[in-house]
Amino acid sequence: MLGNTLRVGLLLGWRQIRYASLWTTALIIFVMMLTFMNLVVVTGILVGLIEGSVKAYRDQYTGDIFISTPAGEEYIKNTNEIISVLPSLPGIAAYTVRSTTGVTVEANYRTRRDPLELRDSVGTRVTSIDPIAEDIVTGLSGFVVEGEYLEPGREGEILIGANLLDQYAPDFGEGFDTLDDVHPGTRVRLSAGGKTKEYIVRGVVNSKVDETSRRIFMVESDFLRFIGRTNLNVNEIAIRVQPAVDPQMVKANLVASGLGRQAVIRLSREGLPQALEDIIATFAFLGNLISSIGLVVASITIFIVVFVNAITRRKYIGILKGIGISPLAIELSYVFQSVVYAVIGSAIAVVIIYGALVPWFLAHPLDFPFSDGILVAPVGGTVIRLVILMFSTIIAGYVPAWLIIKKNTLDSILGR
Amino acid sequence: MIEVTDLTKNYTTGPVVTKVLQGINLFVPSGEFLSIMGKSGAGKSTLLYQMSLLDLPSSGRIIIDGVNTADFSDKARMNFRLNRLGYVFQDYALLPELSAVENVIVPLLMQGLNKVDAYARSIEALDAVGLAHRHDNRPSQLSGGEQQRVSISRAIAQKPDILFADEPTANLDSTSGQAVIEVMNKLHAERGQTIVMVTHELEYAREADRIIYLEDGQISGEEKQSAANH
Structure with a gap:
């Protein structure tokens, strides 16, 4: 029926x-x-x-998998061990390593006549990169809005994040300290751990990711010399997996390799704030x-x-x-x-x-x-x-x- | 065979009770062609609706082929109408979006026939009213008389025990009306189809075996037709 x-x-x-x-x-x-x-x-x-x-x-910071320094540690111990394992793991397309530390960056110090006048300085982090590897993983060069990208072997130059500069302030708000009149070619001073060194701004990077636009980037050799680190341990490793490969699977392989004991291994999404x-x-x-x-x-x-x-x-x-x-x-x-x-x-x-x-x-x-x-x-x-x-x-x-x-x-x- | 006993039908509008049928007693034997005549408002269509289970009487009994229809649930009434009764309405009542053959097929599919058998029986029914060649036409492409003949073929395709027709010629010109009556006569003569037809046209009523006359909700007279009249 x-x-x-x-x-x-x-x-x-x-x-x-x-x-x-x-x-x-x-x-x-x-x-x-x-x-x-x-x-x-x-x-x-x-x-x-x-x-x-x-x-x-x-895309611009963590990659698909992000390896970072465990809490309480200064850097990822035995970084070389991790780096030596990565190429042998299936599914990894590329990776980039970074070291980072807090610095004060100061501009316009040469024109400052009054010692009582506030210094034109801001606090930020400086990050060491391999320009080529970084560009492959995060496409950093694509975010250079003024000047040029870093080149391997060229020392004494930095990329500076747009959010540190006054001329970009209207784009992200007036509530942060910024540097005045800093452009490619401008000299700035970086100070960390009682050391101060002068660098030339080679380019300005601007992105909607704070880790890109509020940092300073320099090549690794400059960084090691600047902070006086005597080993090659780093603070961050960003890994890009091959297309169609499940990052979870790659992460599981990394953890299974025992690398999780010396570093924090997370998928990009796992690092998001709640x-x-x-x-x-x-x-x-x-x-x-x-x-x-x-x-x-x-x-x-x-x-x-x-x-x-x-x-x-x-x-x-x-x-x-x-x-x-x-x-x-x-x-x-x-x-x-x-x-x-x-x-x-x-x-x-x-x-x-x-x-x-x-x-x-x-x-x-x-x-x-x-x-x-x-x-x-x-x-x-x-x-x-x-x-x-x-x-x-x-x-x-x-x-x-x-x-x-x-x-x-x-x-x-x-x-x- | 229909037995109607003490049938009444009242309509209540506020405090006013209108007695449309008042104690109708009627027997329609199997194979009879019965015409119901009367003036407008005499209650002839109301009687047809009660006998054909389209409406519920206020009191009285209707027994069809020995089955007391008062005991039917709504669903049972619906199934009884589908499988045992056929209807021809005054205004043809064909679905405009269906072709002639589809109008005939619908109740057959509901009866459970498969598509092939339903189609074959529909064409056969259309052929019986002389319209097999117009089976693909929609109602709007047919004349009034043709539509009414499709309506008849829909009813007879269901192979009903009783065919009820409510003023089937009322909207037709005399030629078309005559054609419809001829179809019904043929059904009656060749298949022994029991037919109950309401009409106000004496000429067509006289084609039946018997005429009953209604007046003020009561049977006021009866006239049997001799074979010579047919």
Whole structure:
């Protein structure tokens, strides 16, 4: 009996769709498409604001896997042991090592005449890099906005983060100390551990990742000489894994190699502060909240369309019931129509989202002050939203049909 | 076979109770072609709706082929209508988005026939009313008379025990009306189809075996037709 009901429901529903007004059908599908895009894109962009920041943090600073100094240690002991193991581990595409220490950087000291005048100085961290390896892993050279990138073997030169410079202050806020009038070619003094040395600014790096734009970079030989470190141990190792390789697997191999005893080994994401994860969750919640309004509007649209359709066909509904067609079959015909509208609308939306919007946002991220916003649309989340939309559509299609169909058969036939 | 005993039907609007049918007693043997006539408001369509289980009487009994229909649940009434009764409505009542053959097929699929058998039986039913060649046409592409004949073919395709027709010629010109009546006559003559038809046209009513006249909700007269009239 249920099979007969289903067959009749599908036949009635399909024929109604085929002979419905093309414009009306197109409009309903358009609404469903917008609704589904709203469900995916609003949340995707809100989450993408933070995910863009997380992605930038990974791409420009930590790599896929980040090895750092354990708490209480000055550096990663036996760094050479780690570095000697890395090339033999499968899945690693590249890595870069960094040493870092706190410094005070001072500018305009040559023009300072009054000893009582405040020094033009800021506190920051200086980081040693291998310019070539660093560029492969983090693309640091791409963030040089003034001057030039460091070159291996050229000493006495530094890259300085834009957030340390006054001329870039409007971009990130006025609350931090900055250096005045520092450009490529300017001489600055770095002081750490009672030692002071003068360097020439070779370039300015600017990025939305603080670890890039609030640091000073110099080549490793300069760094070792400056701080007087006599060993080759470092503070950070950023590892980039090969495409399609699961970083978790590489991390597991690193830990299994026993390297976890002398350093902290984390995936990029594991190093995120809890607050950032909370913000992502909050934005996702807000996105879902906003999207749900769209879902309600779409459900009401479907409800109205089906209700109007059913009420204008009330006489035919009565006749169908009169000749023995089960109410469920008639209800199914309206549910089927609603589902077809939702499926077509969602399918178009999926094509637009994954075929156009996601690639477009990756190529042209939204320029926010603290991140480059991308569109985050994981397939799992999209499938869940599709199920939610279908469920809402089924309810929105069923209820008005049920309201009309439950009316007295003879009253429906006679239109009273 | 239909036995109607002490059938009443009242409509209540506020304090006003309108007695549309008042103690109808009627017996329709299997194979009879019965016409119900009467003036407008006499209650003839209301009687048809009660007999065809489209409406519930206020009191009285309707027994069809020995089954007391008062005991039916809504679902049982629906199934009984689907499998035992056929309907022809005044305004054809065809679904506009379905072709002629699809209009006929729908109740057959509901009865459980597979698509091939349902299609074959539908074409056969359309052929019986002379419209097999128009099976792909939608109602809007058919004349009123043709639509009514499709409506009849939908009813007979279900192989009903009783065919109920509510003023089937009311919206038709005389030629089309005559064609519809001829189809019903043929069904009655060739298949022994039991038919209960409401009409206000005496000319068509006289095609039946018997005419009953309703007046103010009561049977006021009866007229049997001789074979010579047919």
